[in-house]
Amino acid sequence: MPSKPPHADIPLRLLVPTQYVGAIIGKEGATIRNITKQTQSKVDVHRKENAGAAEKPISIYSTPEGCSAACRMILDIMHQEAKDTKTADEVPLKILAHNNFVGRLIGKEGRNLKKVEQDTNTKITISPLQDLTLYNPERTITIKGPIEDCCQAEVEIMKKVREAYENDIAAMNTHLIPGLNLGALGLFPSSSNMPPPPPGNASGGAPYGCFGAPEQETVHVYIPAQAVGAIIGKKGQHIKQLSRFAGASIKIAPAEAPDSKMRMVIVTGPPEAQFKAQGRIYGKLKEENFFGPKEEVKLETHIKMAAAAAGRVIGKGGKTVNELQNLTAAEVVVPREQTPDENDQVIVKINGHFYASQLAQRKIRDILTQVKQSQKGGVAMNTSPNPQGFTEMGSHTQGLTQDHQPRRK
Structure with missing residues (x-):
């Protein structure tokens, strides 16, 4: 029986308002060091990505519990900063997830997502397919509600994302190299797990030629x-x-x-x-x-x-x-x-x-x-x-x- 892949393969990716990045990092990096130490996680703040953008991605690498604990601390910091600076009444939690996992997260007729909303008493929205580009295969999952409820929703959402990831690996391992996962990365189109291309960009993102056998x-x-x-x-x-x-x-x-x-x-x-x-x-x-x-x-x-x-x-x-x-x-x-x-x-x-x-x-x-x-x-x-x-x-x-x-x- 092959061992289960480590959860660290899937980081928890957050999208945070740029104005709060300084508070998350802290003076000379003290705050972020404290987060990593307390939660036993590695936290990367992608400050230089998308210069001038209103939001920046943060990647958290740890066990599911470590990721959730770091997420909670970051959310607390943002809420406190919003309160202190009177910049926002509400700071939603935004999670980035690869598009290949989102269909399974939503579930048939949206049932999975509705259940998470009901169980956690939150409001969850997902960015549309049209926002995807060749260089951005991730969808933004926005969770609104009290901090405690948002954090509970994060646990449920990431549980489903990790499950989808592990299922992809298991499926690939049956006829591919153990440990190598083609589906989760969206490297190749297949009828089972690829979403339809965004409207108006029929050829974008398909590595094969438009017709016939794939190119040598x-x-x-x-x-x-x-x-x-x-x-x-x-x-x-x-x-x-x-x-x-x-x-x-x-x-x-x-x-x-x-x-x-x-x-x-x-x-x-x-x-x-x-x-x-x-x-x-x-x-x-x-x-x-x-x-x-x-x-x-x-x-x-x-x-x-x-x-x-x-x-x-x-x-x-x-x-x-x-x-x-x-x-x-x-x-x-x-x-x-x-x-x-x-x-x-x-x-x-x-x-x-x-x-x-x-x-x-x-x-x-x-x-x-x-x-x-x-x-x-x-x-x-x-x-x-x-x-x-x-x-x-x-x-x-x-x-x-x-x-x-x-x-x-």
Whole structure:
């Protein structure tokens, strides 16, 4: 019987008014340190996200009880601050949840949500599907009522979200790699768990082409040179099995130099095959102790794209690439002053743990799909409100000479 995944996989995400962020952090961070200490949790206040926005996200990582305790303390601080500054009569609790879980939270004909409202004596609303964009897969759940009731509603809501997450993992584990969860991240569309696309943006967010079989993709994954033997296996058995399991072509490129510390693995196949193959490569490196027991496996992957499309990935002033990094937690780099190859292609580098890398790859493919569709049809790419990220592209020379990547350590 596989062990249950740790609850910490799903942080509690809150949305708080920017004006209260200072009070939550406290002088020299004293208040937030007190919250983390008392509740045994890790609390990230995303102050730099969405500069100028009226609200900021806060991520809380802990046990369900720890998350709820930290949430209570934050809500208390906001209420006290609102009272002291006379800025608001009411401060609702706002929770962010990935859209894939929201349908199950609402329930058939809204029954689940109504029950939570009745049991906790609160008023709960959920932001509409139309608010979702490529770079914002989360819905905002707004809870109104006395502090005690709001906190009880948080417990019930997150119980359902975690349940949905664990069910997704269990379903995926029956025919995928243990511990890897494709559904919860919304990496691929499927009839069972994907919502209909927001109106007016029929092509947005679908990693596959609009019709027919999913497109073949080639990704270069860089692994430690000493791990090549483990990936290939005795007489090539492991790499053959991996190739069959994933439905992908997997080849190890020759070393670039005799003393190269990294080797390139060339993975070719549709999106789902990429997910399976790359997931097993990450898993194998962990199993074979190429990374420490408490060390996260982070690998660099390269995607090739038409030089003319690279500006789309960067975005005006680096806006798109910055949003991509904030969303995925991967480092995304379009190296500066690249010379396009014989096919007029350049590389985009992605560095991060498995889920971060997969999400970044999917989002970049989405952008490339949009570019292709706009070139084919000769029509403007966006028929709906601009999903941040499809910004106007400058000349591709400009796109290639910028190295937009606030480095993540």
